[in-house]
Amino acid sequence: MAEPIFDRLAIIGAGLIGSSIARAARDYGAAGEIAIVDASQQVMARVRELGIADDAGGDMAQALKGADLIIICTPVGVCGVVAQAIAPHLEKGAILSDVGSVKGAVVAQIAPHVPAGVHFIPAHPLAGTEFSGPDAGFATLFQNRWSILTPLEGADASAVARLANFWTRIGAKVETMSPEHHDKVLALTSHLPHLIAYNIVGTADDFGEQTRSEVIKFSASGFRDFTRIAASDPTMWRDIFLNNREAVLEMLGRFNEDLSALQRMIRRGDGEGLFDFFTRTRAIRRSIVEQGQDTSAPDFGRR
Amino acid sequence: MAEPIFDRLAIIGAGLIGSSIARAARDYGAAGEIAIVDASQQVMARVRELGIADDAGGDMAQALKGADLIIICTPVGVCGVVAQAIAPHLEKGAILSDVGSVKGAVVAQIAPHVPAGVHFIPAHPLAGTEFSGPDAGFATLFQNRWSILTPLEGADASAVARLANFWTRIGAKVETMSPEHHDKVLALTSHLPHLIAYNIVGTADDFGEQTRSEVIKFSASGFRDFTRIAASDPTMWRDIFLNNREAVLEMLGRFNEDLSALQRMIRRGDGEGLFDFFTRTRAIRRSIVEQGQDTSAPDFGRR
Known part of the structure; x- marks a missing residue:
């Protein structure tokens, strides 16, 4: 060695x-x-x-x-x-x-x-x-x-x-x-995704007992992927959000803007807009798999 | 047989x-x-x-x-x-x-x-x-x-x-x-998670070429989990959102309320509130794994 x-x-x-x-x-x-x-x-x-x-x-x-x-x-x-x-x-x-x-x-x-x-x-x-x-x-x-x-x-x-x-x-x-550049990139690639995952799991948790148990039961339809991220260490993540506040809030602002646009498309029944949006995001996944940053196995290969 | x-x-x-x-x-x-x-x-x-x-x-x-x-x-x-x-x-x-x-x-x-x-x-x-x-x-x-x-x-x-x-x-x-109950449960367990995943990947895609390539490069820090969901079939998902509009918009409204609350905690530096929130969501993950709805292997077992 x-x-x-x-x-x-x-x-x-x-x-x-x-x-x-x-x-x-x-x-x-x-x-x-x-x-x-x-x-x-x-x-x-x-x-x-x-x-x-x-x-x-x-x-x-x-x-x-x-x-x-x-x-x-x-x-x-x-x-x-x-x-x-x-x-x-x-x-x-x-x-x-x-x-x-x-x-x-x-x-x-x-x-x-x-x-x-x-x-x-x-x-x-x-x-x-x-x-x-x-x-x-x-x-x-x-x-x-x-x-x-x-x-x-x-x-x-x-x-x-x-x-x-x-x-x-x-x-x-x-x-x-640089530390500043790091904090901006990570706010987008890591901190915002974790915040969103925590949030959606929290939304489910706010429902009553019956809905909560149905959400758990039927989680394989998408929800469960978020719960994995939202199971990360609470102390670690509290500290991250308190210590990268500005970059996280900036990314969150952009996320919210985009979500409002999607919401509007759904409300107006803009099928073409939704289709274009959902097509664009597929390309990013392809690049991630091509660059070896994730497995191409369906469902992360978990079957 | x-x-x-x-x-x-x-x-x-x-x-x-x-x-x-x-x-x-x-x-x-x-x-x-x-x-x-x-x-x-x-x-x-x-x-x-x-x-x-x-x-x-x-x-x-x-x-x-x-x-x-x-x-x-x-x-x-x-x-x-x-x-x-x-x-x-x-x-x-x-x-x-x-x-x-x-x-x-x-x-x-x-x-x-x-x-x-x-x-x-x-x-x-x-x-x-x-x-x-x-x-x-x-x-x-x-x-x-x-x-x-x-x-x-x-x-x-x-x-x-x-x-x-x-x-x-x-x-x-x-x-x-009933069909109505199905549509409410799925709006929460499936349709909203997909919408959010599409949205966050879209947010990343909106940045310029340099940021986009960094997001892909460093996606393993959380982002990549969302891209898998956001790689699902665009036609199928367009139709889902157009055809379950009311339930999706209702769940999205709740999600937005909760996100505003988290945003406020970050802005105000409310560490205790963040910690409590992040602790609560861990329990849901535990139930999902216990009920056999997902693997307990770290990272979905993808290493």
Whole structure:
């Protein structure tokens, strides 16, 4: 196996993403040693049982000693607090990164706490499932998925390259962009779809018991796809919407405009308009499948 | 194998559903002979190549001769025209059914053309994929899926039972309800989700070329699930929205109210409200998986 890219990787937060990075870093030999710290005693106990870290003692100073890559894998809302707590233990030359789904707010929260000589390089792997916690993680989660790095102006190029190598080693494809651009793109590709999915499931939930049970019973007709997305971690998603407010509200405004237009077509019985609209959207699906971003198997291959 | 339930099954329209019924009826021995008629010469040629019918000559009178079950599997918008065309060939005692995703409008279009002595029993199998045409069908499409029958008042009970047996034989679970109730339930579980999926994909498509290519590239972060639904057949969906207008607009109104509430929470930074909302929707997903309406595998099991 190729040489490890980092001597010691410290992961703060052992959820789906953190525990997957730990497993992947070991399986693909991306780090010499792996330390995991989580604020929950229960999660720490589970991490020890799973055996996915070399150091799962739970002591922050100990975990960070000698760490040349530190990845904050907590919900976005607490990453500033975490950065402040770990700052005294960060060693010169180390790379500090994260996996947050928003980048502008994360930069604003973390950057002030980063000591001189430490390279802060924000990152966001576009990977995950609707499950949470250390048991939900797996080593191949990042295979063929994008990991977006959003280095700040004047970032050390060799440090950025080293972090990119780490992600490539564990299976990801790496792209680099500004935090602002990231937040706009993700508002459209991820945050808005999740908001809409949460909303439609909530609408169904608002009906009485009888309707709700019928909705569940007959969910295979379309609804169930939305419920998978709307089953994602509530804390994570609360933090995303609070921290990417402007971009999400802008995309939502556009979505609402378009929905009003569709609504009007239905009300007026504009069959031609509906047909054209529904034809246009098919082409996007085709491109996604062609670019290997999703399976072409019917129903995601779930039969 | 058990005795066939019908001597001769005639299927009008060989799309995903019609061709799947033909395959299933043969594989599970639900009909003695199977005839298929489709308005498209190209589709008829393909049906002959696929060998999924005993009679694929394409002559309507011939196909309906001796048929004791006739299922209209065309888009909803033309089922009235089809009913009118086939009416002279329907034999006394035969059962005429359909597979339309809306039932009130289908009843209104078909019922006036049904000759005396023919049992008209509308049906809707809740099954399908994002693909269309005779090549997309398969015999197991209806396994463990619901088929909803919406018999009219005074319908012949033994004819209803016989049609229910047919659906059970080819793998479906059968439920009976009124056309009006069907249309309300489906507006929520199917029509609204499809409308929303079409809309969000349309919103992305409205951006310029660069954003569109980034949306496709990074679609795995949530967006791609919507594109699958928004890749469904445009003709079929146009007809559904035109023919279930009232129920769809009512559900859309509720959806919009709820979305405004979520929008307000984001604007005001109401983290508690968002967290509560996102927690509530998780429970619905759990019920759907528990009731066997979807896989519990992460990401629909697509890795």
